[in-house]
Amino acid sequence: MPRTYHIWTIGCQMNEADSSRLASELERAGFRRAGRAEDADVVVLNTCVVRQKPEDKAINRLHTLKPWRRADADRTLALMGCLVGQREMAELRRAFPFVDVFMRPSEPAPLLDFLRDCRGGKDREMEDYRLPAGANGVTAYVPVTLGCSRACSYCVIPGRRGPDRSRPPEEVLDEVRALADEGVREIGMLGQIVDRYGMDLEGWTLARLLREAARTEGLRRLRFLTSHPAYLDDELIAAVRDEPKVCPCFELPFQAGSNRILKDMRRGYTREQYAEIVRRIRAAIPEAAVNTDIIVGYPTETEAEFVETLDLMRELELDMAHIAKYSPRPGTTAARMPDDVPPEEKERRRRAAEECARSILERRHAALIGEIVEVLAESYDRKHGRWRGRTPQGKLVFFAAENPGPGALVNVRLEWAGPYSMIGTPD
Ligand code: SAH
Secondary structure: OOOEEEEEEOOOHHHHHHHHHHHHHHHHOOOEEOOOHHHOOEEEEEEOOOOHHHHHHHHHHHHHOHHHHHOOOOOEEEEEEOOOOOOOHHHHHHHOOOOOEEEOOOOOHHHHHHHHHHOOOOOOOOOOOOOOOOOOOOEEEEEEEEOOOOOOOOOOHHHHHOOOEEOOHHHHHHHHHHHHHOOOOEEEEEEOOHHHOOOOOOOOOHHHHHHHHOOOOOOOEEEEEOOOOOOOOHHHHHHHHHOOOEOOEEEOOOEOOOHHHHHHHOOOOOHHHHHHHHHHHHHHOOOOEEEEEEEEOOOOOOHHHHHHHHHHHHHHOOOOEEEEEOOOOOOOOHHHOOOOOOHHHHHHHHHHHHHHHHHHHHHHHHOOOOOEEEEEEEEEEOOOOEEEEEOOOOOEEEEOOOOOOOOOEEEEEEEEEOOOOEEEEEO
C-alpha cells in the first residue's frame, strides 16, 4: 500500500502555490494524496498569520490533529507557512511538541528530508517529476518574487517570508513551459510585490518576464499579482496592453482613502497618486479590471477618514475589493499603537465598505449583459449542470455547454450579471 499525504492550506495564493509544489514533491517521493487528514500517513498544515482569524483557524486545526498524531508513532505531522516564518525553532518545538517537522514558507526540504531519514521514505525519483498544477489542472501559480522588503506598519509578512528576492528568470520560464506542456492554460505569477520583480537582477523586469513567458506554446493566459502602486510603471502597463496573453487585470491594493492613514501605514503613495495610476491604466487599457484590498478600522481611523475610503471607492469604481478589518499583529509597528476602533465599529465599517463595493459592481456588471466575453473553462459543476470559468478580467462566469472540456476558451454571451458572478450561453 502506498503511503498517503494530506495538505491543509489557508491563506494567500503564495501558500496555494507552496502547497501544490510540496504535493508534487511528495508524489515524486512515492506518496499518494488522501482526501481526509485522518486517513493520511503524513499531514501538512500550511498556515497564514496575516490576520488573527486564519492564525486561530490553523492553531485549532493543529490541536484537533494532536490525538491523530499521538495514536501512531509512524505518522508525521508537519507545520508549514507563515506561522513558522522566522520564529525560533526551539520556541515552536516547545509550543507544539507533537509536531514532527517545521517548514518555513516556500521551503519543502525539511519534510522531504525527514520522511527519507526518519520514515524510511524513498529518494525522490526524477523520472516521474510532476510540476504543481492547481486542483483544476487548467490554472496554476508560479512564485516569481519571494518575500517582501517593505515595512507596512500593519503587516507581519516581511518578517515571516524574509526580504524580497527574484527567482532566476530561466527557472521561472522553464517552469512555465513545463506547466504548459502538462496542459496548464493559465498561469498566475506571484509575489507580495510582484512588480518589484527583477530589481535584484541585471536587465530583468516583470514586463520582460511576462513578454517572454507569453511566447510559451500552449499557454493561453498570464496573470500577475499583487502589484504595489509605488512600483507599477508604464513599461508594465504597456506589456499588458501589447501582449494578448497577458490578462488586463491588476491587483492593486490602495488599503485606505485617507492620506494621513496611508502615511501612517507607510504605503508610500497618496490617494491622488493612486487615482493617477488607475487613470493611466485605464487610458492605456480601457477594458482593464483593477482590484483592490482595503483595511478598515486601522488604529486612530476616524469616521471622516473611513468615509474617505468610501469616497475613493466611489470615485474610482474599481472591480473586486477584498475588505479586511484591521487585525493587530505581534511585532508590527501598528500593534504598538492603542487600537481605539472598537470591534463593533470595525464590523460596521467592513459592512459599509462591502455594501459600497457591491453596489459599484452590480452597476458596472449590469452594463455587460448582452456582451460576449471570452471565458477559460476551468471545471464542470455537476450539481448545477454548468461550466465555471473566468474572463480575462478575472470575472467568474457560469455557462451551460455540451462539453467544451477544461482549458477551452469559450465565447459566452452574458445574460445575467451579479456583483460576484455572471451567467451566459456560448455564442
Ligand atoms: N503584499 C500585498 C498584500 C499582502 S497581504 C500588498 O502590499 O498590498 C494581503 C492583504 O491582507 C493586504 O493587502 C491587506 O489588505 C491585508 N492585511 C495585511 N495585514 C493586515 C492586518 N494586520 N490586518 C488586516 N488586514 C491585513
